[in-house]
Amino acid sequence: MELDELLEGESLTGRQAVIIFFTFLILIVLAGLFLITFSDLFRNLIAFA
Template identity: 75%
Template sequence: MAMDEFLEGESLTGRQAAIIFFAFLILIVVAALFLIAFSDFFQNLVT
């Protein structure tokens, strides 16, 4: 499957779409936890 076909999404199965969705969701949650965990560090950089 070529990358352009993959990005169009027409040939994705439901399982592939679910994996992509949950991977993106996990990425957002990990980024949020990272920002919360290091928020004091980031505030010290600004001030």
């Protein structure tokens, strides 16, 4: 399956849709945890700018 076919979503099975949904959800949660973990570092970078 090519990427443009995947993004159209017409030929997705339910299982594929669930996998894509939870993959994006996990990526969002991981990005949030990363930002929370390193927020002090980011504040220090901004303070020195």
